[in-house]
Amino acid sequence: MQRPTQEAQGIILLIAEFVFKIIIISIISLQRSHRMNFLIFLLCGLYTVFAKGGEKEEARGKYGVPVLEGAHGHLVLEANRTLQLNCRGRWELSWSFPTDVPLDQVHVQDSRCGKTQHLHCSRLTLGGAQAGHTGNFRCRYRRRVQRQASVYVYVADSRQPFVEHPEMSPYVLYMKEKQPLVVPCRVTHPNITSSLIKFPNHSLSPDHRNILWSSKQGFTIRSPTFFYIGLFFCQSVVxxxxxxxxxxxxxxxxxxxxxxxxxxxxxxxxxxxxxLVLNCTATGELNTRVNITWDYPGKSSARGSTSKRLLKHRTHMLFYSILTINKLQRSDRGLYTCRVSSGDKTKQQKVTVTVYDRPFIRLKPRLGPVMEAQAGQKSYRISPKLRAFPVPEVIWLKDGMVAAEQCSRYHRDGNSLVIRDVAEEDAGKYTILVRIQEHGLYQNLTLILVVNVSPQIGEKAVTLQDPGSVARGSRQSLHCTSHGVPPPHITWLWHPCPPKGLPAAPQA
Known part of the structure; x- marks a missing residue:
């Protein structure tokens, strides 16, 4: 069933009220009549239903948000005039207005309104409006601020077409990557147009593509480039x-x-x-500004102090942050993190710090005291297990003499001794001397290197003449000279001459 309109509800309410008064007058002489008492009760109920229905209808629908009377998008007010705005709504109301509007010039009067006084009304009065008061005036519910009505008020002043006074100090605008740039030179009348000037005299006009103009916002540059870095101002002719x-x-x-x-x-x-001194260095583009912070085990107790430096180069910037802990303790060991942030970007570096109670040397063989190499190897590394702090001095000896001075094929690699092109003469005793002289710590270790040599027969290297035929029953002497490490075992084999036409079978 279709609900009656507000006008129809109001008419019904008036009729019910009129009928109710007539009946009250009529029943004065009939107070003892039970039927009339019942009729009075029925009509009172109808009046209450219609009245409450009217209230609910009045508060519902268009009052889901407050209503600003006479406001249609914007208002134009001459400077020094009085601005008056009326607002009504279902609940208690509040106002918001431009920040430049002085509070002592604003008067707000709240009241109950509507046919049944069920609605809330509020009137805002601003006396002596000025050009700088141009902006949005909003009426909203006090406890439901997202429900609001607004009107943009222009306070027109031909002597000051821009909302902000030209003698105000320069304002910094930040150009962000992939975001439009807004130059907020708002004006005091919707019909005023403007040009954007890059200092000193480069004029830019709206092109409705990249450069847009709005009297309520100013200039919007949709895709700003490096050209828009610098000093700008807006200019209008009135x-x-x-x-x-x-x-x-x-x-x-x-x-x-x-x-x-x-x-x-x-x-x-x-x-x-x-x-302990740790230096964290960050490299950034020109105009970059970074924030460098440290995380480390003693940060909560302020164990360390930091100092910062900035150096500008022709193509980049260098930022330094130096963390210093004067006297290390065991509790200072752990992970140290330098974190560099700029805008929404972050980079970091980490290092582990170990703190020892005293200096030490720990030295022992890796695979036992005796080592084996093969003659002809391209290289062989003698590498014992060594841990020491501070970093020790290491010297290698071969058979009691400095190894590097004996042969150019010997060289040190870290704490190891490397032998290139291993030969038989490289066998012997190798001693590593480890010392931390400033703390009076010394330790050495001797290892034995055995160089295995493949067995060789000396006679194979000499060309022998065919002995020819020998007399039967004569005595002959054959020699076999061999060498190898370890010493080789020699076995003789002989091959009797086969009968003519048959192959010979070797016999021991």
Whole structure:
């Protein structure tokens, strides 16, 4: 069934009220009549139903959000005039207005309204409006602020077409990557147009593609480039007079972190009581600004102190953050992280710090005291297990003499001794001497190297003449000279001459 309109509800309500009064007058002389009492009760109920229905209908529907009377998008008010806005709604109301509007010039009057006083009304009065008061005025529910009605009010002043006074200090605008740039030179009348000027005199006009103009926002550059970095202002002509806005400085913050590195590329080892210094360096593009922070085991107790430096090069920027812990403790060992952030970009480097109570040397064979190599090997590495701190001095001896001075095929690689093109004469005793002289620590280890040599027969290297025929029953002497490591075992084999036409079978 279709619900009656508000007008119909109002008419029904008036009729019910009129009938109710007539009946009340009529029943004064018939108070003892039970039927009349029942009729009075019935009509009172009908009146209540119609009245409440009217209230609910009045508060429902268009009052889901507040209603600003006489507001249709925007209002134009002459400067120094009084602005008055009326708002009504279902619940208690509040106002918001441009930040430049002084509170002592605004008067708000709240009241109950509607046919049954069920609605809330609020009137805002602003006396002596000025050009700088141009902006959005909003009426909203006090406890449901997302439900609101707004009107944009232009306070027109031909002497000041721009909302912000031109003598105000320059305003910084930040150009962000892949985001439009807005130059907010709003004006005080919807019909005023403007030009965007790049200092000193490069004029830009709206092209409805990349450069857009709005009296409520100013200029919007949809796809700003490096050209829009610098000083800008807006310019309008009103009644033949040229007016300029305040100056805007467009800055493009750069957040590109090119590299981050620490002064130590590997794990850091230190003694208890020593000083730890870690230098974190970040490289960024010109105009980059970064924030460098440290995470480390003693951060909560402020064990370390940091200092920062900035160097500008022709093509990039260098940012330094130096973390210093004066006297290391065992509790300072752990992971140290340098974290560099710029805008939404972050890079970091980490290093592990180990703290020892005292210096030490730990030296022992890797596979036992005796080693084996094969003559002819391209290289052989003698590498015992060595742990020491601080970094020790290492010297290798062969048979009691400095190995590197005996043969050019011997060279040190870290703590190991490498023998190139292994030969039989490389066999012998190799001794590693380890010392930390400043702490008076010394230790050595002797290893034996055995070089295996494949067995060889000396006579094979000499060309022998055919002995020819010998007399039967004569005595002959044959020689076999061999060499190898370990010494080879010699076995003789002989091959009797076969009868003519038959192959010979070897016999021992």
């Amino acid at each position: 009644d033949g007079v040229t007016h300029k806005s305040r100056i805007y400085f467009v800055h493009r913050p750069v957040s590109e972190i090119m590299d981050v590195y620490l002064n130590s590329t590997g794990p850091v080892q230190a003694l208890k009581g020593e000083r």
